Amino acid sequence: MTDGPAPVLAAELIRWSWVGDHLDDIRGYLFQHVELTGLALLFGIVLAFPLALAAVRWPRLYGPILAFTGVLFTIPSLALFILLIPFTGLSIRTALIGLTIYTLLILVRNMVEGLRGVDRDVREAAQAMGFSATRQLFQVELPLALPVIMAGVRIATVTTIGLVTITALIGWGGLGRLFIDGFTLDFTTPIVVGIVLSAALAFAADLLLVAVQRQLTPWARSRRG
């Protein structure tokens, strides 16, 4: 909680002394932001994977799965959190359920496209070499689908980092808390700090994911080298 410094001149964008006084709070919000984003992505991936596998295995399911996750995606975020409150209250669960739901469309779609994009000849060769279906999935199809899947993970991550600021309204906002504080106090410094940090976080997360992807796909690296 901020102690609420006195309202300041509108012209003053950032007061460094406030930043200095609230470093611990800011750090806490940042960690919470990372935590919410990370957990939402983790749950999203865990849920999207079986849905994507089902859609690849039974192509008829792909339409309904996409439509369902698409409908979820179009629910305005604020409305979704309000809808969830009667069931899960103002808990972290409410925030995570909402955030996870929004990752599903992007993750499922990219997983399905990635898996479908694996060259038919490569899949057939794997089958003909005597891979079992499971081994073929994990050793051939998933690694080859990884670039497309990772593209989805990156979009979902950046989107979620933005969405977490909204969960501040139910008390689990990470850096979003700084916006609320700023508005309620009519004080720009926390807002500016929140914007800069969440943008920096999104940027850093994206860079990290690119680095992870490069580590996981050495064969694609040598293409450029």
Place this chain on the structure above:
Amino acid sequence: MSPEERGRQLISFESVTKRFPGGTTAVDDVDLEVPEGDLTVLVGPSGCGKTTSLRMINRMIEATSGRIVVDGRDISQVDPPQLRRRIGYVIQQVGLFPHRSIGENIATVPHLVGWDSQRIRDRVGELLELVGLPAEVRDRYPHQLSGGQRQRVGVARALAVDPPIMLMDEPFGAVDPIVRSRLQDEFLRLQQEVRKTIVFVTHDIDEAIKMGDRIAIFRQGGHLEQYAPPDELLAEPASDFVADFLGAERGLKRLALIPVSAVKAESGPVVTPDDPGQRAVAAAEAYGSDWVVVVDADRRLLGWVHAGEAAERGRVGDAEVRPFQLQVLAADSLRAALNAMVQSRTGVAVRVSDGDRYEGIVTMELLSKEIS
């Protein structure tokens, strides 16, 4: 040739039919026996069921009715991954795993069957050498290799656990004609060494004739029209369809299969440079030509001279000795002999030994006797 002469049958189709959902019959009541150690080619126009037949052998496609027996076992009773690990598979697009290095690609089946890493490493090195690839490619990725190199890796991968059987689906179809011809030659040499039982699909009858110990010609609708060694097929096509498919140059194609040693070369009119010109005239007259072959005292081929010219000069060696531009060896094909004939003023092909020693002449009459 009877089956007993060729060893046992490693793959048997017994009244095999494949109907796809929707009603098209891809393979229609096919009986086919593939002898151990032979390269059997399935050939025919597109939609004739050749690829479907191939893919039924490793259960990539399941037969609708009938039975396929591989190595004494009905394959419908064998777990498909287990079956496939004992059958090498090479396809036109190669299907190398783009995310795995060449070494890892080749090691695919050894890994699946659980070899230890030292054994795998040794085997990969051995296979690279066998297919003629430098050891450095082991750590490269498939996209860093040329089409011909990738095809060689595909063959090495299929041979990795030394499976008794190889299935090859238009394996050389995706490379340019020069590389294809080289890969075919290389593969035939390799096959001499490894003696696998191979089923090979192509739509190219020339490739079939070149590669096959036996050829199965399929017609649209999955009918097996004829199954015979190439020579027999070319000599006695069983139907108009087969004759058409073999093409108008059937006789020429057959000549390409028969070695020069299969016909008995004539001794021909032969003289040495020191012989008097009259001797050349007598030899030419006896043979019915106006030229004679000139050899030295060791019977090394020197060329030919006009008998009349030798008589005018008095001595064979004083006449102009013209070279035979093309000569054939016993192992060359009769087609090469025919080529030598049509390019020589004498109208015959001269057969020599490895050491350039004159062995006789092959004439058009001998050729037509052989193919008629």
